Every structure is written in C-alpha cells, then in structure tokens.
Amino acid sequence: MKRCHNHFKGNTGFPRLRIGIGRPPGKMDPAPFVLRRFTKQERQEFSFTLQDGIQALRILLLKGFDKTASFVNSEKKWTKQVEEYLIEFFFFLHVQSILIPI
Structure with a gap:
C-alpha cells in the first residue's frame, strides 16, 4: 500500500477493494498468519x-x-452467489449425466 500512497503523492482517498482474512487465533503473530497457505475451506x-x-x-x-x-x-x-453456484453445480451434474449415463 505504501507504493500506492507514494504514487498518489500521499493521497489515501482513492477507492480500493480490501479482502480480509480475519484475525490470527489467540496471540499468534500476524505476519505468519497472513503469509500462511490457505486451508481447503x-x-x-x-x-x-x-x-x-x-x-x-x-x-x-x-x-x-x-x-x-x-x-x-x-x-x-x-x-445470490450461493444460489448461482448451486445452479451451476446442478447444471454441471445434469450435463455429466447426459454425457456419462450412470
């Protein structure tokens, strides 16, 4: 973010999309928490x-x-996102059942 702030000459009033990952459990140091690999979920x-x-x-x-x-x-x-995912998933299953009859 420092590079972005420098590019905009210190102005922090630009729109940005932040994706949060939550807080580290217990007293875990934030750096390893942020840099660890994602779990399957x-x-x-x-x-x-x-x-x-x-x-x-x-x-x-x-x-x-x-x-x-x-x-x-x-x-x-x-x-809405979950509904769209389920629709895509069931469509995929339907297409698979046509292509590969069980």
Whole structure:
C-alpha cells in the first residue's frame, strides 16, 4: 500500500477493494498468519470472494463508487452467489449425466 500512497503523492482517498482474512487465533503473530497457505475451506471461500471482487469492479466502472459500496456491504449478495453456484453445480451434474449415463 505504501507504493500506492507514494504514487498518489500521499493521497489515501482513492477507492480500493480490501479482502480480509480475519484475525490470527489467540496471540499468534500476524505476519505468519497472513503469509500462511490457505486451508481447503479458505480456498473454496476465496473463489466466491474473488467473484464478488470482479463483480464489484464491474459495478464500480459502470455505476460508480456508491453503488459498489452498497453491493460490497450487502449480505444479499452472499445468498445470490450461493444460489448461482448451486445452479451451476446442478447444471454441471445434469450435463455429466447426459454425457456419462450412470
């Protein structure tokens, strides 16, 4: 972030998308926590998070910062994201059952 701040001559008033990873457990040093590899569950969750980030960027470019903030801070997006994932998953299963009859 220091390089970004330097590039913008110390101005921190630019929009940015931050992806949080939570807090380290107990009194664990934050550096190893941040630098460790993702668990299997975290990798799966990151896939959804990345899709949300891409959607947020689309909204930012097309509709501006306020609409983007509403999307990012909305809990409804998670429900929609899960529904879309399930639809894709069941479509995949359907196509597989056609291609490879059981």
